[in-house]
Each structure stands twice: as structure tokens, then as C-alpha cells.
Amino acid sequence: MNYEKYSRCACGAITVTVDGQDYSCLAYRRKKFFPGLDLRKVPRFETSYSCNHCANRFGLDLCGCGSGNEFGYCDGGFDACEVPMQKLGEYTCVTDGDSWVADLHKQSKVI
Ligand SMILES: [Zn+2]
Ligand SMILES: [Zn+2]
Numbered sequence: 001m002n003y004e005k006y007s008r009c010a011c012g013a014i015t016v017t018v019d020g021q022d023y024s025c026l027a028y029r030r031k032k033f034f035p036g037l038d039l040r041k042v043p044r045f046e047t048s049y050s051c052n053h054c055a056n057r058f059g060l061d062l063c064g065c066g067s068g069n070e071f072g073y074c075d076g077g078f079d080a081c082e083v084p085m086q087k088l089g090e091y092t093c094v095t096d097g098d099s100w101v102a103d104l105h106k107q108s109k110v111i
Contacts, residue, residue, distance in 0.1 A: 061084065
């Protein structure tokens with residue numbers, strides 16, 4: 001697991017590029033989601049005012065359905081609520097089931 005760079009967002013989230021993929025979570029939760037991350041050793045990019053976390057609701061700590069609720073605290077009742085939106089080293093967003101991202105992908109295939 002290689003932490004390549006990170007940036008903070010005005011929303012309070014941090015986005016870290018790990019092995020070429022971007023993962024986000026609220027900054028105060030980073031120790032839980034990015035084991036061994038030492039920000040002093042990772043290049044910092046400009047603070048942003050819109051990030052995956054607040055704009056797209058992509059986060060290690062967010063519900064997989066895209067509601068923007070904390071994972072485990074969503075009452076959406078969708079299949080995608082069973083998983084977090086991102087999982088470090090596994091995937092950067094939920095793309096199947098009821099996730100709104102699934103529709104997005106059908107339309108654009110951006111990611
Ligand atoms: Zn943000
Ligand atoms: Zn949910």
C-alpha cells in the first residue's frame with residue numbers, strides 16, 4: 001500500500017491517493033481508514049472546495065448507496081447499504097445494486 005499524495009477539502013474530508021486510486025474519508029477518521037498513514041511523509045496538494053467525499057459521496061466512511069450517510073448509519077434499506085462506498089485496496093466506489101453510481105456508470109463509464 002503506497003500513499004502517494006493527499007489533499008484536504010473545505011468539507012472536512014481528506015482524499016488520499018493510494019496505489020493510483022483516490023480514497024476519501026473525514027479527516028478525523030483517517031487513522032481508522034488509512035492504517036500507517038503519516039501525513040508528514042506524503043506530499044500535500046492544494047486544499048479543495050469540492051471533493052469526492054462531498055460532491056460524489058464517495059468515502060471509506062460513507063454508505064454504499066450514495067446517500068452520504070455514515071456507513072452503518074444509513075436507513076436507506078438498499079443492498080448497497082450493506083457495504084461502504086469505498087474499501088481501501090479493493091474498490092473506489094460501489095457500482096452495482098441500487099447505488100446511484102451504477103446509473104452513472106451506465107451513462108458515462110468515466111471511472
Ligand atoms: Zn469535500
Ligand atoms: Zn445507504
